[in-house]
Amino acid sequence: MEHLNLRAYCAQFLEDNRLGDLPFFKEEDYTSNYRDLIELSLSLADSLKDEDSYYALKIDSPYFFFAHLLASIFAKKDVVVLSSKEPESALFSYQKTLGFKRIITGVIGSGKKDSHFPDIEINESSMAFSILSSGSSGPSKAIFLSLKNVYASATSVIDFFKMSKDDTSFMNLPHHHIGGMMILWRAFFSMGSLTNVRENSFQFISLVPLQFKRALTDPSELASLKKCRGILIGGAPLNEELKLEAKKENLPVFETYGMSETSSLVMLNGTPLKGQTVKLDENGYFLIKGPTLSPGAPVDSEGFFHTKDIGVKNADGTLSFSHRGDILFKSGGELINPIEVEAKVKELPWIAEAVSVGINHHEWTKAQALVFKSTDPDKTIDDIKAHLKKELHPYLIPRYFYPAGRDLVREGMKPKRFEVANFAREEFFKNLLHYLYIPHPEAKRLVVFFHGFMEDHTDMIPLMDSHHQCAYLFIDFPGHGKSRAGAFKKREDVFYYLSELILFKAQGLPYTLYGYSMGGRIALELALDYLRPEQLILESSHFGFKTAEEKRTRLESDRLLFKDVKDDNDLRIFFESWYKNPIFTGYNQSAHYSIDLEKKLTHAPKEWQASMEFNSPGTSPYFYQEVMAKLSLLKVVGIVGSLDAKYKTHFNEVKAQLADLHLYEIKGAGHNPHKTHLSDIKNILRNFI
Numbered sequence: 001m002e003h004l005n006l007r008a009y010c011a012q013f014l015e016d017n018r019l020g021d022l023p024f025f026k027e028e029d030y031t032s033n034y035r036d037l038i039e040l041s042l043s044l045a046d047s048l049k050d051e052d053s054y055y056a057l058k059i060d061s062p063y064f065f066f067a068h069l070l071a072s073i074f075a076k077k078d079v080v081v082l083s084s085k086e087p088e089s090a091l092f093s094y095q096k097t098l099g100f101k102r103i104i105t106g107v108i109g110s111g112k113k114d115s116h117f118p119d120i121e122i123n124e125s126s127m128a129f130s131i132l133s134s135g136s137s138g139p140s141k142a143i144f145l146s147l148k149n150v151y152a153s154a155t156s157v158i159d160f161f162k163m164s165k166d167d168t169s170f171m172n173l174p175h176h177h178i179g180g181m182m183i184l185w186r187a188f189f190s191m192g193s194l195t196n197v198r199e200n201s202f203q204f205i206s207l208v209p210l211q212f213k214r215a216l217t218d219p220s221e222l223a224s225l226k227k228c229r230g231i232l233i234g235g236a237p238l239n240e241e242l243k244l245e246a247k248k249e250n251l252p253v254f255e256t257y258g259m260s261e262t263s264s265l266v267m268l269n270g271t272p273l274k275g276q277t278v279k280l281d282e283n284g285y286f287l288i289k290g291p292t293l294s295p296g297a298p299v300d301s302e303g304f305f306h307t308k309d310i311g312v313k314n315a316d317g318t319l320s321f322s323h324r325g326d327i328l329f330k331s332g333g334e335l336i337n338p339i340e341v342e343a344k345v346k347e348l349p350w351i352a353e354a355v356s357v358g359i360n361h362h363e364w365t366k367a368q369a370l371v372f373k374s375t376d377p378d379k380t381i382d383d384i385k386a387h388l389k390k391e392l393h394p395y396l397i398p399r400y401f402y403p404a405g406r407d408l409v410r411e412g413m414k415p416k417r418f419e420v421a422n423f424a425r426e427e428f429f430k431n432l433l434h435y436l437y438i439p440h441p442e443a444k445r446l447v448v449f450f451h452g453f454m455e456d457h458t459d460m461i462p463l464m465d466s467h468h469q470c471a472y473l474f475i476d477f478p479g480h481g482k483s484r485a486g487a488f489k490k491r492e493d494v495f496y497y498l499s500e501l502i503l504f505k506a507q508g509l510p511y512t513l514y515g516y517s518m519g520g521r522i523a524l525e526l527a528l529d530y531l532r533p534e535q536l537i538l539e540s541s542h543f544g545f546k547t548a549e550e551k552r553t554r555l556e557s558d559r560l561l562f563k564d565v566k567d568d569n570d571l572r573i574f575f576e577s578w579y580k581n582p583i584f585t586g587y588n589q590s591a592h593y594s595i596d597l598e599k600k601l602t603h604a605p606k607e608w609q610a611s612m613e614f615n616s617p618g619t620s621p622y623f624y625q626e627v628m629a630k631l632s633l634l635k636v637v638g639i640v641g642s643l644d645a646k647y648k649t650h651f652n653e654v655k656a657q658l659a660d661l662h663l664y665e666i667k668g669a670g671h672n673p674h675k676t677h678l679s680d681i682k683n684i685l686r687n688f689i
Contacts, residue, residue, distance in 0.1 A: 004151045006073065013038045019191065022165055025063040026195040032063055034191070037070070044071035053078055055102040056094070057129075060084040062175040062196070066184045068104065069129060073147060080130040080142055083176045092441050094132070098142055131178055133260040143260045144296045145178075152291035153263035154185040156273040161204070161230050163190040169204040171196045179206060179234065182264040203228055208235035209242060210346055210353070212253075216245055225251055232256050232268075237321055239343065257321045261305060263292040270318025277304075278319060284310045285325060327417060329358035329366045334395040336368050338417075341398065344391045345384060350376035356398060357421040359428055362496040369424040370398040402427040422504075429501050434482035435475040437505055438464070443471040445534070446511040447689065448502055450519025452540075452672065453615070454600055454608055456481030462678055463514070468689055473505050477522060479611025480603075486610065494614045498522070499530035510534040512689055516674055517541060518615050525620060528630045535689065539639040539681070540583075540647050540671050542617055543631075543654050544624040555618025562605040571601060583671035585643040592675045628657050637662040637688055639681065641669030662688070 013020045013034040020035030048071055057072075057079055059065040072079040080100055082091070091103065128150055130142045157163070169187050171194045173180030183206065187194045195202055205228055207215065212233055215221035225231055226249065234256040238246075246253040257278075258265040265273060266288055272278045276290035287304040297305045310325045323339040330336070338356035345354035352373040358366035372384065381401040388397045402424055429435070436457055447470045449460035457474035458481075464472050478494055479485035488494050502511060512535040515523030520541025527536045545551045565571050575597055579588045587593055613619060636658065640651045642665050655661050666673040666680045674681050 004147070006147065010038050010070075022191055023193040024187070026168070026193055026197065026200055027063075028197050037067055040067045041070035041074060044068055045074035048072065048075040048077055054080075054100045055104055056080045056082050056100045058082040058084055058086065058103050058105050062171050062180070062184060062194070065175050066188070073128060078130070080132070081176050081181070082132065083174065098130070131176070131181065131260055143294050145263055145294055149263040149292050149294060150182065150185050151189065152275060153182055153265065154189045156275060156292070157186055157265055158190045159274055160268060163192055163204070165191040167192040167204060167229070168200065168202040169194050170202040173206055178260045178264045198224070201227065204230045204232070206232040206234060209233060209238050212238070213242055216249070222249065228252055230254055236339065255320070259307065261294045261297045262288055262290070263294070266290060266292065267319065270314060270320055280311055280313060280319065281306070284312070286311050331358065331366045331368050332364040332395065336396065341368070341370070341392065341396055344388060345370065345372060347391075348384065348387055350374055350379050353404070355417060355420045357417055357424050359400075359421065359425050360500050362493050367400060368398040369400040369402060369428065371402050371404050371420050371424055373404045400424070400428060425504055429497070429504070432487055432497055433475060433478070433501060435473060435501065436461070438472040440469060440471045442469050443509060444469045445689070446471045446473060446502070446506045446509050448473045448475070448511060448513050450475060450477065450513070450515035450522045451480065452517035452519055454480070454603070459596070460516070460674070463674060463681060463685065465682055465686060467686055470689065471505070471509070473502065475501070477519065477611065478614055479607040485607055485614070488614065491614050491619055495526060495530055499526055502526075502531060512537065515539070515541060516672065521617060521620065522615065524627070525622065527634055528622065528627065533634070535635050535637065537637040537639065537685070537688070539674060540641065540644060542650065544620060544622050544627045545617060546624045551618045551620070553618075555616050558612045558616040558618060561612065562609045565605045568601055571605060575600065583644045583646055585670035586668070586676050587670055587672055590676050628654070631658055632660070636660070637664065637684070639664045639666065639673060639684060641665070641671060641673050641677075642667045643669060644671045647671065
């Protein structure tokens with residue numbers, strides 16, 4: 001099968017009844033033949049004539065998906081392939097990034113059978129589709145593959161196995177991934193058939209090592225495998241124990257290697273397929289050259305695509321995949337290979353899947369987190385730890401364990417490490433800080449709010465404005481709301497993880513930091529030392545003391561703030577005294593005051609007291625002069641109440657030294673304008689953000 005004329009190839013199924021009657025897809029109670037497939041594809045192609053030149057397929061059925069894919073080639077249309085389970089947020093992102101105009105989710109047009117072929121040349125150089133890579137170590141990306149690519153890939157495997165019309169392949173991989181899609185193409189170009197029904201007989205099946213391991217212990221599954229001509233193992237290396245078991249059962253096991261950029265397989269059992277050149281560079285990374293390589297893949301001067309996969313050369317000259325070179329990470333100075341850890345976890349029979357990832361950590365650079373899926377509700381994380389303590393060096397044992405979400409880790413699929421790592425980070429942050437994140441489908445920036453002393457994130461939510469195309473992040477500072485001060489050892493840890501959380505939620509978007517009073521100091525220090533916000537908005541905030549004595553005196557005072565508070569009555573007395581301060585003019589007569597007071601009475605004063613080690617102005621590493629020097633590089637807005645004499649004087653002093661400061665004075669407001677003059681604050685934000 002050296003050359004392809006797709007038009008002539010498809011026409012024979014309509015011209016020759018014997019070929020047209022060959023089964024293509026065998027479902028539970030229905031079998032579609034090749035004639036049905038081609039006629040449907042031609043009808044769809046006719047319906048696609050008036051479509052935009054670039055659209056997406058998001059179709060659940062493998063059969064109807066493939067018919068649409070053929071139709072797009074007949075109609076000479078560009079198409080991107082999406083999973084039928086993609087969430088709406090992801091679809092919007094893909095559409096925005098890739099530029100397709102429409103998403104087709106079902107059979108289009110009348111479905112009328114039409115045997116008229118489009119009068120265009122359809123050969124191996126014709127366009128085929130763009131596929132989203134699995135994104136195992138990064139976000140998904142679109143990879144263009146030509147018909148020549150998929151034809152070369154399919155026929156190399158067909159020739160290797162001598163596949164024919166008598167062979168059936170089991171369709172057990174998602175067709176929107178390259179591995180599953182090539183099962184469809186291999187069946188099509190060999191005139192073979194497919195099935196997704198276990199009870200049906202089949203000659204070829206694709207499995208990951210964990211699925212293969214389970215099949216060996218299931219008599220009915222093992223019986224099916226023994227009837228196969230090819231059991232293709234991918235996704236991870238097959239360990240020696242499973243290799244010996246396969247040999248003992250005389251199973252036709254073939255270890256595979258390939259990727260989206262190479263239209264799936266380039267090697268079987270360590271030997272390159274027809275037309276492929278595969279070698280290792282001096283660092284052990286795979287280099288690939290051949291007809292299946294995507295036209296968009298970057299190549300060197302010799303035409304080789306440089307992968308991020310590390311391999312080894314065996315004694316017999318074959319090559320074996322070892323691991324992804326970009327998934328290794330250091331934790332506490334030790335190099336962690338996730339594959340090694342995952343393999344040991346998967347030895348437990350009740351573990352359906354396990355993925356090891358590194359998350360940023362202030363003390364260890366990266367901390368290893370294990371995301372796992374269990375089939376036994378009676379087993380616990382302690383059971384996993386007990387097993388790993390017997391099998392691994394202590395530094396290889398994960399520090400955090402998180403049960404996977406329902407759809408996050410799907411058995412039989414190569415894990416999307418980027419998504420798993422994001423899930424682990426989310427779980428890590430949820431156990432460390434309490435926050436509310438409100439996304440926006442068309443967000444152009446992230447706005448982060450920091451509340452004041454003895455407040456929590458709910459006090460800042462009214463500042464959110466639906467007029468803005470913004471995502472919002474509201475954080476409970478440690479010792480406030482539901483964030484515990486005891487979760488942090490050092491002040492530096494607090495600011496490190498606040499900045500990590502913000503960067504995680506920003507996902508590359510520009511971000512604005514808004515802080516009130518204590519929250520302003522927090523936002524200010526983050527901007528000076530940890531982050532580079534596009535905008536910094538400070539409401540009634542202090543810019544630092546001028547002398548060490550001032551800082552020491554303030555810290556000593558703050559540490560004694562709640563020393564006389566023993567019960568709720570003492571706390572009420574404390575609040576009465578606190579809010580008599582002239583800077584709060586107007587607040588204790590407002591409607592907010594009594595409501596806020598009742599909320600504060602539910603909080604533990606010891607948490608506020610503990611937070612002083614993190615938020616007192618006396619703990620800041622900066623002096624006023626240093627703050628002024630650094631702020632000249634930032635875009636800063638100041639907001640102060642006209643009746644807040646202390647902070648009004650302070651802000652005017654800052655304005656005298658910081659000419660670019662945008663200073664807004666709220667008439668009739670005291671120290672907390674966001675409580676008493678909300679609309680004025682929102683107008684400022686509306687004009688500024």
